[in-house]
Structures are given as structure tokens and as C-alpha cells.
Amino acid sequence: METKDIKKFLEMIEDTDIVELNWEKDGQKIGFRKNEGAVKNAPQEELPAAKMIKANGNGNGKSQVAQVEVSQNYHLIKSTMVGTFYIAPAADSPPYVQEGTKIKKGQKIAVIEAMKIMKDVVSDTAGQIIKILVENGHHVEYGQPIFTIQLNPVE
Amino acid sequence: METKDIKKFLEMIEDTDIVELNWEKDGQKIGFRKNEGAVKNAPQEELPAAKMIKANGNGNGKSQVAQVEVSQNYHLIKSTMVGTFYIAPAADSPPYVQEGTKIKKGQKIAVIEAMKIMKDVVSDTAGQIIKILVENGHHVEYGQPIFTIQLNPVE
Amino acid sequence: MFKKILIANRGEIALRIIRACKEMGIRTVAVHSEEDRESLHVEVADESVCIGPAQSSESYLNIPNIISAAEITGADAIHPGYGFLSENSYFAEVCESCNIKFIGPSKEAILKMGDKVQARAIMDKAGVPIIPGSEGVISTVEEALKLIKKVKYPVIVKAAGGGGGKGMRIVQNEEALKNAILTAQNEAKRAFGNPEVYIEKYVEEPRHIEFQIMADVKGDVVYLPERDCSIQRRYQKLLEESPSTFVSEKLRKKMGKAACRAAKAVKYVTVGTVEFLVDKQSHYYFMEMNTRIQVEHPVSELVTGIDLVKEQIRLAAGECLAIDQSDIEIKGQAIECRINAEDSEKDFIPSPGKITRFLVPGGPGVRVDTHIYTGYTITPYYDSMVAKILTYGHDRNEATIRMQRALSEFVIEGVKTTIPFHLRILDNQHFKKGEVYTNFIQKRIIEEVAKQ
């Protein structure tokens, strides 16, 4: 980034009500903040696989968070329990699903064993499995992402 | 980044309402902040009526601080010792100086008593006393400002 | 000994247990809600498992997820801490059926002590004094009069189905009795849909005095010198100390032995606390038994030198008591103040928020158990206690002054805390004289402030 780029940035944000902007790329960082009174630093947690722009403070003292998810047609299926993850009903059985499998909402796609009991993992959406994030037989904790799903384009 | 670049930056942000700008590249960092009153939580103590520009890091790991004092014709005379401040040699004597008194460099302008001994306070500059900041008979600590001096226009 | 303990708790007590485990060479598993991902107990434990969302019911009370976390990490024991599942006999049972040791007494002991009516009967049989009263419901003035002949005035008429002061009437003499029973019945009916009341001896201006006991599988039980927890607000303890200014060596022995009998009556194992009400004539009555480690356990650790959490783990693992009663000596005085993130100026409403500055007091005779730090955010989901501060001194005066000194240098910015309220307690003349009863906060602090 050169100074001319910075100038462009300045022009870009001049007429918006963005008050703070931070950008980082390849070890370069740039940050702007406009003087709009009570501008605070909000602790921000970023979503995986999403690009976020946060605009905090809009003059009325409240904060507004605008999340622009660039790749919003991805969805994570997360574990709702603690246990051992299995992609197939038994060691010698074929898996419920594979990467690439198209699934329906409500379809059983895996099981999690907890306290000697098998519980079904059911998809909460229709789509295509892009990635299985946990290895067969490994442990999962609450909230752990286990599948990445590509949502159907029209839904 | 050279000083001419800094100058460019300054020009760029001068007419915007940006109050703070930080830029980092290859271990170089630069930060600007405009002094606009309403800006809070500045981690630096600002000189009265002074505008500061700090440019930290110039590639060789050392930091450089450039202080541009806009109203540099004021000067503070600070106490170099701990003790009791007297503006006159005795209670019934006239004071060495008053607000408005024009003084020369090296002129005795007060005394400080410490361990029963009177020590002279001598002006380190020529000018005019604008304000006596400590009341007669009160205590002063090391580094405490005791006189505000208006420097002579030409010096 | 256990190889790996899962701590089914959060906050300072989770840290306290992890510290004991570390000193014993036992590996630790922290469980946590999504909200507590950045908590200190998670950072300090050897392993951690997220067990649910912020709400306790879905995380720290989620038995399947906790048991499952123990199974996948290979923990051979679970320490429940206090609160949450610590006195849940079903949880103890599930642990047992999963071959995971529950660090606490048997499920039977938890059940017996958890049922107030049953506990009362067991204590009575074991020769532990209980508050005299009706064995069941009182329906008529005649039944009441018959009972009062034995227990003497004053008595208290209480709703069988209730709590929280409703359907409750203190009766000083016969004239007031009939009306009190009728009013209580009416109130009880309105409040709880059940007009049944019972009658107990009313203990006037009691102290809350409790005895820590330790018991092993062989059935040996010892007691530690008493803790005085009379300083409470709405049945919540605020400040605890050991020893009590009120308890003589003779009374200590009598009550301590009663506490041991209470524990033996339910075949108690590990550590527990028997709580008594004590009146001005040194009559003491069994109130309840806490079948777990308590918040205020460090008070006893400071005056006896015993590490209660290490002992609890040892005893749960089936080891025997290493000391007997004669080895337990009390030395000096300890005081604990519970620091809550609450606004004591505004009826103690919780004050969640981010800690912007946190300075822990240090120097001689000060112990702080806390899970918060600069930058930590206190959420509204859990208990408002954020730190326990303890001081030790040669005597009560030194411990008190040291507490004042320590509190004065305790900096917690970003939220309101009960520190100023504790300073007011410590500066109170009645507190200084040791005149503390369960109505101390109401009578000596809140009403005093209201007068000003």
C-alpha cells in the first residue's frame, strides 16, 4: 500500500458514517478512526471464513454491528453434545455421508456416542457436504464444527 | 518513510475529520492523531496548547520522537528540589517578583527552604512572569512547575 | 490415587481444585460453557471440554455432557465443587454407574441429608440436638398448646409447603397464638396453595456456627474448630471467621462431637459441614449438613494448616484419615470476605461487566482465591462472587485490621463490588466486639445506615 492508496481510502470513507476502519494484509495494517464523539473499542470476534466490516457507533451512542459475510452460502453443522464422533454405524459399514454427498434437511449424517449410547447427528439444512471436520472415532465437544455444508443456491 | 511522506500525510488528513491514523509496514509504524478536544483516552500527556506528532520506528529499531510545540514561547520554571516555596526573603519583605515582572536569565526570583537552608530559585531564561503557580509558603516537590514565563519574542 | 480428575465447576472453586490436583500430581480436565471459554480454570487445567452454552442448565448442570466429557478424556473421578451438581444424588449415582468416582459422600448420604424431614429424624436419633417442634402438621390451637407446653415460647409458625418468610409468624405468648396460626394458614394458602403449618421453637438472635468434618471409609470422623458464619444477608453468607468469639473450648468439644455423630449417622465419607444455630444460652440446634466442600473452607485451612481439598480427594480415593482429633489444633484467627460483583448501594443488584483494572492485595497474612483478572468479563449467567479474600492474624484484632488493610488496597474497576460494604462491617463496633448474630446485617448495618 502506498500513500496514494491511503488517500483513496480517506476519500472513500469521507462521506460514509464509518468511524473506524482497520485493514491488515500481508503484515501491513492500516487503521482509521473518525472523530464522532463516543467512539469505543468493541471487542470483536471474527467468524471463520467470513470477512467482516464492523462499524461501531452511529452518533446516537448505540453500537451497530453490520456483518457482511462474503461467503454466506456456507454453513457449519456443530455438535450439540460431548462424545465420540462416528461417520458410520459400525467399523465395517459404509459411512452415512462423504465429502460431496448431497443431503436433505433432517437427514441422519453421523452418530455421536456418549455414555454408551449412540445419538444421531441430523442435518439442520439441505445442501452438499464440503468437508467433514472431525475424524471418525475422534472426540467432539459442545459447539465444535463437524461438517461444512454448501447451501443450495436457492433455498 | 521519510519526513516528506509524513508531511504529505499531514496535508492529506488536514482537511478531513479523521482524528487518528495508524499505519504499519515492514516493521515501520506511523500514527497520527489530531487534537480535537473531544478525543478521549489519549495515552499521552499532552503539553498545554501544543500539537504533537510522534513517529515511532524508522527501520533501525530505535524510536524517534519529534515534538512540534506550536506555542513554544511559553516556558515553565520547575522546582529542582523539595521544600517550602517563598516568593519573598521574609514575611514583611517585598516579593522578588510578581506576575508581570520582566526577568533576566540568571535572576533570583524566589527561594525554597529545605532542611532549614534557603536556596535560590534562579530563572533559566529571560522573559516575563505570566503566572506564579505556587502560593507563598506552600510546599513544592521535585519537578513541580512554579512559574509560567512568556519568553521574549526574539531570543 | 486418581490419575485424572474432571472438575464439574467453574470460577474460583474450579481453580482451587485444580491447584490441589497439581500439588498431588493428578491431571485435570476443566469443563466449561461457551461463555467461559476464556476462563482461568480452562487455561490452568491440563485439558478442557466445552459442555454447552452459557446457561448453567445446558452446561454446568448438563449431566450427560459432563459424564461424556469424563469418558472421552479418561478421567477417573469428578470433583463437583460447590453449587451446581455438588449435592445432586442422581449425579452421584450416574457417576457410580459409569465407574467414575464422585468426590463426595455416597448418594445415600446426600439423599438423607438433602431431605430436611428425614435428616431431622436421623439427627434426633443420633443424639444431635434439633430445634424442638411439631413432628408433623399442626391443625388446631389445642395441638399447638400441647406442643408449646414442651418447647416453651417463643415459637415460630411456619408454612409446611413454603419458604422465604411467607406464612411465617413468631409467637411470644398464648394470647397471640390463635391469631398467628390462622394468619399463617391463610398466608400459606394464598402463597403456596397449601394451608398446612407446623410449629418450631423460635431461636432468638441466633448465631450460625458450623463444624467442618472429615471422615474416612473406615468410619473415623474428626472435626475442625468452628466457623462463625452469622454475618449473612438474606441467608447468603458474606463474611466468615474461625474461631467464633462465642464458642468456649468446652462448647467446641460438645458441638464438634455432635457434628461427628451427625456424619457417622449417614456413614459420611470425605469432607462436609454440619451447620448449627446457637442461642445466647449456648443451646445449639442442627440446621443442616452440607455434603460438599464449602465456599468458606479456607477459613479453617488458615487456622489449622489442613489443606481441605487435598484431604477431600485423598478420602474420596479411599485413603484413611492421616490425623486424629488430638492432632487438630487451632492457632490464630482467620476471616474471609466474599467479594461479589454487586452494588451494595442499590440492594445488591448484580453488576456484570468488564474488569478494567485489577490489583490483588499481597503481603503477610493475606490469601486471595479468585478467577478474575484485568480484562476479564463478568457475565450475568453465573454467581456474582468474584473473589474470596482471607486474612490471618495472631488474634481477631490483627486479622480484622489486616482485612481492612487488604481490602483498602484491593482494586477492582469496571464493576461494582461488595468491598465497601465489607469495610463497613469491619468498622462496626458490634462486629469488633464479636456481637454477631444472623440479624447482624439487617440490624447493625442496613438499619443503621437507614437511620443516618
Next chain:
Amino acid sequence: MFKKILIANRGEIALRIIRACKEMGIRTVAVHSEEDRESLHVEVADESVCIGPAQSSESYLNIPNIISAAEITGADAIHPGYGFLSENSYFAEVCESCNIKFIGPSKEAILKMGDKVQARAIMDKAGVPIIPGSEGVISTVEEALKLIKKVKYPVIVKAAGGGGGKGMRIVQNEEALKNAILTAQNEAKRAFGNPEVYIEKYVEEPRHIEFQIMADVKGDVVYLPERDCSIQRRYQKLLEESPSTFVSEKLRKKMGKAACRAAKAVKYVTVGTVEFLVDKQSHYYFMEMNTRIQVEHPVSELVTGIDLVKEQIRLAAGECLAIDQSDIEIKGQAIECRINAEDSEKDFIPSPGKITRFLVPGGPGVRVDTHIYTGYTITPYYDSMVAKILTYGHDRNEATIRMQRALSEFVIEGVKTTIPFHLRILDNQHFKKGEVYTNFIQKRIIEEVAKQ
């Protein structure tokens, strides 16, 4: 008793003294350099006075400004802490002439103990064993041989004008003697411009064992059980403990009494420490007396329950000892680790900087004395010690394990510290067995690491 004490120091010891004053109801004045304006001791004291710029010579060693600060604030006593002006007899004299009580011994006692040759003579006269050696300079081999007949090999030839190991030769037998003297003389001449040398008995693999004493104006003196400070790097203590694994009850009594004689010989008042070298045959030799409170004083506080800073202030105010020797009992074991902002991987170079994260260990048996906090900036102007961490246990094993536990949860981010180095010491087999000599760090840690 004093009404207001000015603390002529900074850092953790200033805080420690302010804490004692607060507990005694004495008002406090902090003095500070411009650099230390944001320091905790300034914040915690009742009043504060800036006494100079960052450089110690212009601030914490600036006698006129310190005395003047005491005068303008009306302080009636000055506590010098350790380091800075604490053993400066001129400062003690100025305080006296200004009618400000110097909290320490008389200027005469400071002077006598400050002059090594004079101290040695006084100790010898008082019956305190000193390292045998030449009374003055040795010029010839003949003189040396005559002396060695008495003191026996090994001996050490030392430069009279020097220090730091230069002009120093250890001699094991007669063959090596002549050459050693000549070499030492040459080295001494080159290094210090003075070829004079003297000879002392060489104490092999000694322990550094010291006795804390307390003395009152009446002349009564008591000693506290020993501290073992053998774990040093370049004469800087790193880890101290009490009791020593080496000292028997009998030796403790003998050495303790010798320490009391040392104090009495200079009419010592307040608290002080007599340092000894002890060889493997339990021979002990007077090294020096520190006429002030020491960094490691809390080690003794933990095992005896005595608050040494409060006692020091009481004794300086002219009060008498409240206890006698038979009241002083040792219970358990205490260990102190000095945490310095230094990079122990890079020859212990100081590591100043801003503390970005700071978590203090807590729980049972842990004491931390520190002046730093999250956001504090450690400047290069002063000592690199940023915290003292102490643990207490029933025995040395418990204290050691507890220290390992506490250090493992001590988080100091933003600067390098000696925490990892301490963990290495605590894990060393020789340390665990109590085999600690003044060469421990060099021989057991640094050379061991070099081998790997």
C-alpha cells in the same frame, strides 16, 4: 509510636512497609522519582512527594530532598527499606540531626558493620567465629607459610584492593603456594593498581546460612531460625528457604546465639541479619551483618508467624521485645523465589518493558509481594526484581511442590522473567535432596545445561 513514616524506597519493599504501617495505624508518605509517578507505592501511600528524576542518584539517593520531603509532610520517622540509603550511616546521622527517627540501628552500628576489617575484629572479640586468615597484607611466602601452619590448606589468596574474582587464587598445597601469591600479586597490580594480597582459609563448597535477629533498646536480642540462601548466582540470592536442610537443632542454637552476640557487640537495635558461611563439617564463619530488613525476610515470617516489619517499626520506636527466645518456634517450611525481569537464557540480561498480562498465583500457602500489574512498565533504572513469591508447606516437599504449582500459574507477559529458571532449580535432584551450596547454580544448573 510514630505518627507518620516516610518510606525512602520504591517497589515491593515500599509496599510491604506501607502495609505494615497501615496495620499499625501509622500514616505513610511515599517518595518517588519522576519515572515512578504511576507506581503502586505512590498510589497506596497516604501522601507522596516527587524527589527527583529517574536516576537513583538524583532521587532515591538524594538525601536533602528526602529529608526535606519528611519535613514538609511532618513525618517523624523514615524507613529506608533495603538497598538505596538503608545502610548509609551518613543518612542515619542526618535523620538524627533533623529529629527524624531512622528506622534501623544507630549510625555507629551501621558504620562498624559496614567496615569489613573492623567488623571482623569486633566479631572475633565477641566470640563469633571468623574465617581464619592473615590480619593484614602478606608479602612473602615465609609469612604465608607461617599463617597456613595455623589455618591449614586449602587457603585463598585475595587482592586487598579488589573484588570480583580478580587477583584471587585458591591454594591446595605448599607446592602451589609461591606461584599463587606471585600470580595474585601480578593480577591485583594489573587490575587494581595495588599488588597487596592477604590470605584466608578457603571454605570449600560452603552454604550461605543467615540468622535474623531482633534487638531492643534494653539490649535484649533474640534470633529466628535460620534461612538458607545458598542458591545464588554471582553473589545474588535467587531462592531462599527456612529452615535449612543442613542445620540441626543443636547447630541452630549455637549459630543463633553467635548471631545474638554479634548484634550485642555493636549495641544493635531493631532487626538485622547475621550471615555465615558453613562448611560440610558444620564449622561456621561470620561473613557480614546486614543492618536492615532483607529481601528474604518473609521466609522467616511464614515459619515463625512474626511480622518482621511491624516488629522493626516497634523496636525503632523504642518498644521492647514482646517475646523471648522460648516463644520463637519454627513450624513447616517456607521457600522464596525472587522473580526478576531478566532473560535467564541470555546470561540474565535485564528485560525491561510493559507488562501486558499479569496473573498472580493464589490458593493455600502462597504469598506474593509485588509492585507490578497489568499495564505497568518496568524501566531500566532500578533493580530487576519484580516480585517475590513464597510458598509454605508442612514440610520441604510440600513447599517445593506448591512453589512449582504456583510458578506454573504465574503469568507475566511482556518481559522475560526468571520463572523458568526457578522451575529448573526446583526440579533439580540435588535441590530436592537439599544438597545446596553457594556453587549450586554454577555446578548443578548452568554446567548441567551446558552439557546437554
